[in-house]
Amino acid sequence: MTSLIGFSALSLSALLSFVILIPNSILKIKVKYFLIICRCSTLLVCASFISLIYAYITSDFSNYNVFQNSHSDKPLIYKITGAWGNHEGSILLWICMISIYGFFYSFLSKALENFKRTVLKIQSGIFIIFALFVIFTSNPFLVNSVYVEEGLGLNPILQDPSLAIHPPMLYLGYVGFSLVFSLAIASLLKDNFDQAWILETRKWSIISWGFLTAGIALGSYWAYYELGWGGWWFWDPVENISLMPWIAGLALVHSLLLVRGEQVIEKWIVFLAILCFSLSILGTFLVRSGILTSVHSFAADASRGLFILLIFFITTGFGFLVFLIKSPTKKNDLQLLLINKTSALIINNILMMIAVLTILLGTIYPIIIEVLTNTRISVGGPYFNSTVLPILLPGFLLMSIAPILSWQTNRIRKFRIYVIFFLILSLLISLQSYLTSFNTWGFIGLLLGTWIILGSLISIILRFKFSPSLNYIKTINSFVAHIGVGIMIIGITYSSIFQKEYIYNMKIGEEVNFENQKLKFNDIKIFEEKNFQSLKAVFSLEKKGRFINYIEPGKNYYPVSKMITTEAGIHHDWLRDIYIVLGSENNNLWFIKVYINPLVSFIWVGVLIMIFSTIIAVLKK
Amino acid sequence: MKKITLLAPLLILTIICLFFLFFILFNKNPNDPPSALLNKDLPKFLSANLYDDSETLAPEDLKGKYTLINFFASWCTPCRAEHHLFFKISEKFPELFILGFSHKDNLNDSKKYLEEEGNPYSFVGIDKDGKIAFEFGVFGLPETFIINNKGKIIFKHTGPLTKKVIDNDITNLF
Amino acid sequence: MILQICFKIFLIIFLSSSINANESIDNKVKNLTLELRCMTCQNQSVHDSDSDYSRDIKILVKKKFEEGLNEKQIKIFLTERYGEYILFKPYFNSKNLFLWLFPFVLMIISVMVLLKSSKKTKTK
Numbered sequence: 001m002t003s004l005i006g007f008s009a010l011s012l013s014a015l016l017s018f019v020i021l022i023p024n025s026i027l028k029i030k031v032k033y034f035l036i037i038c039r040c041s042t043l044l045v046c047a048s049f050i051s052l053i054y055a056y057i058t059s060d061f062s063n064y065n066v067f068q069n070s071h072s073d074k075p076l077i078y079k080i081t082g083a084w085g086n087h088e089g090s091i092l093l094w095i096c097m098i099s100i101y102g103f104f105y106s107f108l109s110k111a112l113e114n115f116k117r118t119v120l121k122i123q124s125g126i127f128i129i130f131a132l133f134v135i136f137t138s139n140p141f142l143v144n145s146v147y148v149e150e151g152l153g154l155n156p157i158l159q160d161p162s163l164a165i166h167p168p169m170l171y172l173g174y175v176g177f178s179l180v181f182s183l184a185i186a187s188l189l190k191d192n193f194d195q196a197w198i199l200e201t202r203k204w205s206i207i208s209w210g211f212l213t214a215g216i217a218l219g220s221y222w223a224y225y226e227l228g229w230g231g232w233w234f235w236d237p238v239e240n241i242s243l244m245p246w247i248a249g250l251a252l253v254h255s256l257l258l259v260r261g262e263q264v265i266e267k268w269i270v271f272l273a274i275l276c277f278s279l280s281i282l283g284t285f286l287v288r289s290g291i292l293t294s295v296h297s298f299a300a301d302a303s304r305g306l307f308i309l310l311i312f313f314i315t316t317g318f319g320f321l322v323f324l325i326k327s328p329t330k331k332n333d334l335q336l337l338l339i340n341k342t343s344a345l346i347i348n349n350i351l352m353m354i355a356v357l358t359i360l361l362g363t364i365y366p367i368i369i370e371v372l373t374n375t376r377i378s379v380g381g382p383y384f385n386s387t388v389l390p391i392l393l394p395g396f397l398l399m400s401i402a403p404i405l406s407w408q409t410n411r412i413r414k415f416r417i418y419v420i421f422f423l424i425l426s427l428l429i430s431l432q433s434y435l436t437s438f439n440t441w442g443f444i445g446l447l448l449g450t451w452i453i454l455g456s457l458i459s460i461i462l463r464f465k466f467s468p469s470l471n472y473i474k475t476i477n478s479f480v481a482h483i484g485v486g487i488m489i490i491g492i493t494y495s496s497i498f499q500k501e502y503i504y505n506m507k508i509g510e511e512v513n514f515e516n517q518k519l520k521f522n523d524i525k526i527f528e529e530k531n532f533q534s535l536k537a538v539f540s541l542e543k544k545g546r547f548i549n550y551i552e553p554g555k556n557y558y559p560v561s562k563m564i565t566t567e568a569g570i571h572h573d574w575l576r577d578i579y580i581v582l583g584s585e586n587n588n589l590w591f592i593k594v595y596i597n598p599l600v601s602f603i604w605v606g607v608l609i610m611i612f613s614t615i616i617a618v619l620k621k
Numbered sequence: 622m623k624k625i626t627l628l629a630p631l632l633i634l635t636i637i638c639l640f641f642l643f644f645i646l647f648n649k650n651p652n653d654p655p656s657a658l659l660n661k662d663l664p665k666f667l668s669a670n671l672y673d674d675s676e677t678l679a680p681e682d683l684k685g686k687y688t689l690i691n692f693f694a695s696w697c698t699p700c701r702a703e704h705h706l707f708f709k710i711s712e713k714f715p716e717l718f719i720l721g722f723s724h725k726d727n728l729n730d731s732k733k734y735l736e737e738e739g740n741p742y743s744f745v746g747i748d749k750d751g752k753i754a755f756e757f758g759v760f761g762l763p764e765t766f767i768i769n770n771k772g773k774i775i776f777k778h779t780g781p782l783t784k785k786v787i788d789n790d791i792t793n794l795f
Numbered sequence: 796m797i798l799q800i801c802f803k804i805f806l807i808i809f810l811s812s813s814i815n816a817n818e819s820i821d822n823k824v825k826n827l828t829l830e831l832r833c834m835t836c837q838n839q840s841v842h843d844s845d846s847d848y849s850r851d852i853k854i855l856v857k858k859k860f861e862e863g864l865n866e867k868q869i870k871i872f873l874t875e876r877y878g879e880y881i882l883f884k885p886y887f888n889s890k891n892l893f894l895w896l897f898p899f900v901l902m903i904i905s906v907m908v909l910l911k912s913s914k915k916t917k918t919k
Contacts, residue, residue, distance in 0.1 A: 236838050271630070278634075291644055291651060305645050313638045320630040327627055338913055350905045358898040364637065365885075365894050371643045373890065376654040378832055380840075380883025387898045583845065657878030751851070758876035760834035760848055 003063045006051035007141035010092070013044035013099070014131040017124040031113045035106050038120050041127075042103040049083075049096045052140050056083045061151050064142040065089060069153035071560065073531045081164035082153065087288060087304075088140035090167055094284075095134060097175040098127045101204075105179055109200060115190055122182040129311050137304050156532060156558040156565050162222040170215030170242065174280035176208025177245060177273075180252070184273035185319060188326040193266045201273065202256040203618055208276075209249040210614030216242050217607045225568055230499065230579050230595035232603070235381040237292040240363045241283035244356050248276045251352040254345055257478075266328040268349070274319035279356070281312045291367060341405040344398050351395040358387050393444070396489065400451035403459040403479050414462055418455070425454055437498070445493025452486030473616055481613035488606025494599035495577075502594040505586075515596065517578075518542040519551075524590075532558045534567075537582050537590060541571055553582040553592075574601050656766075656777035657758050663772050664756035668746030671723055671731060678720070678744055680772065687795060688718045688768040691742070692754050694726040695734035697762040703781035707741035710787065714795060722748040724762060767794055820860050827866050828853055831873070832881045840883065 016037050022029075029037070052065070056079045061067040069086040070079055084093045102123040109116055134140075157163070183201045187193055219242070224232035233239060252272040255265060286292050289305025362379045370376050404412050412418065429450060433443045456479040464475055473480075504512055511520040520540045527534040536554035540547060553569030571578040577600045583591030658664070663680045670676040689710065693700040711719055721742035723731035728747065735745065748754055757766065760779075767776035776794055778786060818826075828842035828849075835848040842853075852873075859869045873881055885891045 231843075234838065275630075285641075289641075289645065291641070291649070302645055302648075306642075309638060309641050309645070313634065316634050317631065320634060324624075324627045324631065343913075347909065350909070354898060354901045354905065357901065361894060361897055364640070365891075367644050368640050369890065370649060370655070371640050371647065374655050374659075375657075376878060376880040377885050377891070378880050378883050379885055379894065380830075380832070380838075382830055382884035383894070386884075387895075391898060391902065654878060654880045657874065657876060657880075755855075756876060758878065760877065 002051045002055045002058075002060055003141040003143050006048045006055070007139070009044045009048035009051065010131065010141070011135065013041045013048065014128055014135065016041040016044065017099075017128050017131070020124045021121055021128070031117065034117060034120075038106055038124065039103055041124070042099040045096050045099045045127075045131075049092055052089060052092060053080055053083045056080060059151065061148045062144050063140075064144045065140040067144055067148055067151050067153075069151070071151040071153055071531075073560075074153075074159065075530065078159045078164065082158065084167055085158045085164070086153075088134070088138045090171070091130070091134050091138050091288075092140050093168065094171050094175060095127060095130045097171050098123065098130060098178050101175060101179040102127070102182075105204075111196060111200065115186060115192055115197075118186040118190055119179075119182045122185050123179060126178050126182065126315065129315065133307055133311060137301075137307050156556060156563055157226070160222065160226060162218045163226070166215055166218040166222060168215075169211055169218055173208050173210075173212025173215050173249075174245065174277075174283065176204060176211060177249065177277040177280050179204050180208060180273045181277035181319060184270045185322055188270060188322050188328070191326070191328070193328060198256060198269075201269070202253065205249060205253050205256060205273075205276075206614050206617050209246070209253055210611055210618075212242070212246050212249060213607060213614070214611055216246060217604070217611075221604065224600075225570055226565075230501075230568075230581070230593075230597060231496075232600075235384045237363050238287055240359050240384070241279075241286055244359050245276050245279040245283065247352050247356050247359075248272060248279055251349045251356075252276055255349060258342065258345060270323060270328070274316070274323055275356075278312070278316040278319065279360075281308075281315055285309055285312045286363070292363070339405060340409060341402065341407045344402050344405055348395050348398055348402075351391055355388050355391050355395075358391065359384065362387070393448070396448040396452060399482060399485065400448065400455040403456050403482065417462070418458060421454060421458060422451060425450055439497050442493055442497040445489060445497070449486045449488075449490035449493065452489065453483050456480070456482045456486070470619065474619070477613050477616045480616075481610055484606045484609025484613065486606070487602050487609065491599045491602025491604075491606055495597045495603065498598050500596040502596075504592045504594065505589040506592055507588045507590070514594070516543065517548075519594070521590070521592075522550075531560065532556045537569070537580075537592075539569065539580060541578065551578060551580050553580040555582060572601065575599065577601070653779040656774065658774045659777065660773055660775065663768050663774060664753075666746075666753045666756060668722065668748065668753060671728065671735075671745040671747055678746055683718060683720070683768065684772060685770050686718045687714075687716065687770050688720055690720045690722065690757075690766040690768065692722045692724045692748070692757075692759050692762055692764045694724050694762055695730040696726065699781040700763040701738065703763060703783070704738045704741070706782050706784065706787060708739065710791075711741055711743075713792075717795075719743045720746060722746045722753060724748045724754050724759070725751045767791065769794075820857065823860050823866070824853060824857050827856055827869065830883050831856075832883055834877060834881060 020034065020037055020041070052063075054060075055063045055066050056070055057076065059066065059070060059072045059079070061070075065086065065088050069089070070082050074082065082089075084090045102120055105123070106116065106120060109119075111119070180201060183197070183204065187197055187201075216239075219239070220232040223234070224230075252269065255269050255272060258265060285305070285308040289308060290301070291305060362383050365379050366377050401418075404418055406412065426447060429443070429447050433439075433446065460476045460479050464472065466472065500515075502512075502514055506512065506521045508521055508523060511518055513519075518541070520542065522538045522540055525536045525538060527536070534554055534556045536552045539551040539553075541549050541551055549571045551569040551571045554567045556565045556567060557563075558565070566581060569580040569582075575598065577595075577597040579595040579597055581593040581595075583593065585591070663683070665680060667677055667679050670678070689707075691707065693704075707719060707721075711717065719742050721744070723745060726749070728749070731745070735742075746753070754764075757764070763781055765776075765778045765782055766774055769775050776790065778790075825842055829840050831841040831852065833839045833841050833844035833846055833849045833852075835846050836844045839849075841849045841856075856869060859872065864872070870882060879886060885894060887895055
């Protein structure tokens with residue numbers, strides 16, 4: 001019954017969206033009704049998704065999707081999140097969001113009615129394409145042909161809080177760019193690039209980018225504590241896929257800021273807007289078609305792959321075609337000096353584009369080679385580290401001096417103060433690196449990170465008078481965001497380069513010492529949880545005789561799916577994470593891997609600052 | 622000049638999509654990488670017969686025949702799933718020499734497995750330490766190779782064989 | 796003057812970092828296996844993975860290092876059997892030329908374009 005309601009709501013929603021698309025020349029709809037139909041379509045698709053969730057909550061196994069992916073023993077919260085933990089449910093969520101973004105745009109936008117219509121038409125067009133994909137190839141409302149007592153889906157890896165919220169966050173980011181895409185296409189079709197459009201596009205770009213940042217961070221964080229390898233970024237194809245629209249989105253947000261200096265590169269902004277959403281769809285395609293090997297596993301299907309490929313080709317092709325035909329022709333008078341803010345922004349845009357293209361090439365190169373030569377190669381972490389990082393380095397360098405630069409001239413106010421502070425900082429860092437274990441990349445990363453923080457900090461102090469008001473926070477917002485980036489860079493540098501790994505074989509009662517800390521292997525405990533058995537090794541961490549914390553790495557055994565997962569035991573500290581992985585046992589000796597990850601907290605703190613600044617950026621003065 | 626730069630994204634898009642299209646149409650499987658040994662000579666090995674210590678087999682013995690080599694083990698579940706297909710293959714291609722290797726398996730367990738499931742192999746070799754499989758680039762069971770009568774590897778399949786693979790890929794080789 | 800001092804400091808630091816201590820075999824194994832794909836895992840390196848396959852490869856790599864082979868020879872040995880697929884860092888050969896040169900070429904082109912357009916602005 002729920003399946004029927006869900007499917008009908010979905011189909012009706014698609015039908016209404018189709019009505020929206022009918023051109024004015026054939027059927028004239030008044031704006032009032034136009035908006036009502038749009039919004040009804042959204043409400044219907046949301047109802048459809050809610051009915052899917054309802055089916056999960058009630059463990060309605062007559063629904064094939066629920067049967068495949070759920071189980072009555074699942075805790076309630078994971079029953080709900082299981083609704084989007086599979087291909088069909090997640091695509092339904094995806095189209096819900098496409099519609100919801102249109103919904104909010106219809107209320108919040110102050111654009112002229114004609115323009116609004118165009119944007120919503122394009123948004124509806126996108127919605128329909130994906131909705132057709134759901135209805136014809138990925139229907140979550142298929143009904144089981146036989147009666148079943150119990151479901152199949154009890155994959156333990158999916159029963160995790162950050163993994164549950166990671167897809168919705170990520171989709172809010174990807175799908176947000178669909179609205180930015182629609183805004184861009186509408187601006188091309190209506191030849192409208194006024195200030196209002198810039199501000200509106202900027203707002204939605206920042207929102208999308210913010211969600212995407214949160215989604216990627218959650219995925220990274222999950223990989224860090226769940227996958228048990230002490231790392232949080234592997235240049236896995238799926239991670240690269242999310243990184244590309246992230247970088248492109250960053251370039252877009254920065255380019256939209258050029259308006260502050262009264263200089264706009266319309267063509268470039270529109271191009272980036274189309275690119276961001278194209279990369280989002282490309283990402284969806286690459287993951288769900290199953291043509292890439294990665295840590296992410298979605299059940300792959302050739303027909304689905306072909307359909308999404310078609311969607312990708314049509315949507316992206318349409319975008320770039322409109323771009324080709326109706327490209328804005330205004331000649332831009334850019335003040336490009338060496339070096340002012342405008343040129344720094346342009347250089348950074350170029351660097352980000354090169355980074356995106358390199359990541360794209362690296363990710364799809366194996367596919368190209370296999371089609372051409374029938375041999376398979378891998379393009380993994382080492383390639384991206386050797387290419388993307390050096391590309392981004394000058395970008396980070398520019399970021400450190402960018403807040404100091406001015407828009408119009410290439411003179412820097414209070415130049416001497418900056419130079420003095422930068423020099424002192426560089427000397428301190430050089431000294432520190434020299435006295436401790438030196439590493440070229442570590443040194444560079446630390447230097448750049450601190451320079452970025454210093455540049456922004458000095459700018460805030462020198463240029464803006466402090467006042468405890470939202471206005472002040474909004475003014476210093478971009479500087480704060482950059483400080484967040486600087487902190488994150490320091491965290492990334494330290495946790496990857498100065499990570500230490502210790503391997504022990506211990507029996508219960510033994511203790512080991514490292515870096516003036518003592519780790520004592522206390523006990524092995526076995527628990528029976530609701531749908532799994534858990535084996536935990538209890539370690540106590542002591543420093544100079546004082547007890548700090550228990551660390552409990554373990555393994556969980558899930559009897560229904562017969563899977564064993566390794567749970568890392570982590571002790572979080574501002575300065576380092578102590579990360580323990582439990583291996584196998586041999587003659588009462590347990591294999592233990594201890595990772596010391598310095599400054600991991602800086603990564604999460606930096607990201608949080610960035611997300612916080614996107615929120616501030618969107619708030620009204 | 623300007624029009625070309627505007628046309629570039631569309632061109633790149635089309636090229637990329639074509640590659641994806643061909644990849645999907647060629648039925649490429651991410652879990653079954655093409656073998657590094659394709660069109661190369663059969664690697665050297667010397668294997669004793671599972672049932673008779675004194676009898677051995679080496680590549681020279683396979684000269685002039687088409688051979689199918691299958692790596693299996695009693696503990697490998699997908700191997701059991703594909704096992705019956707080898708009988709069908711030997712019926713369909715009576716000239717084909719079907720060589721099985723008991724890979725990293727207790728010899729008695731292998732013998733018992735073949736007793737239970739039947740023995741479709743013309744010869745069952747022993748690869749207890751996995752060295753022979755390593756030379757073939759095997760990384761997971763089951764894996765199946767086909768060697769032509771000139772001693773070159775012309776086909777590899779990782780994972781259990783299916784009727785579809787046999788009909789579509791293997792039949793065309795002879 | 797300041798620039799000279801900075802440059803000299805930089806030079807000292809860079810030179811001191813290039814002293815290559817005699818790496819232990821375990822370290823060599825770690826560095827190589829970080830670049831090898833675990834063929835039975837979903838995109839993990841041999842070093843990070845716990846699987847049987849990875850354990851075998853780690854033992855094999857260690858043996859080869861002890862026999863005196865260097866990293867390049869071991870990579871060749873492995874790719875003869877598993878293909879280039881096992882290497883996370885693709886070879887720099889004719890097939891992968893485009894892959895490796897692409898970012899580099901893009902950078903050069905953009906630098907040239909930027910210099911050209913800044914010259915144009917100067918002459919305006």
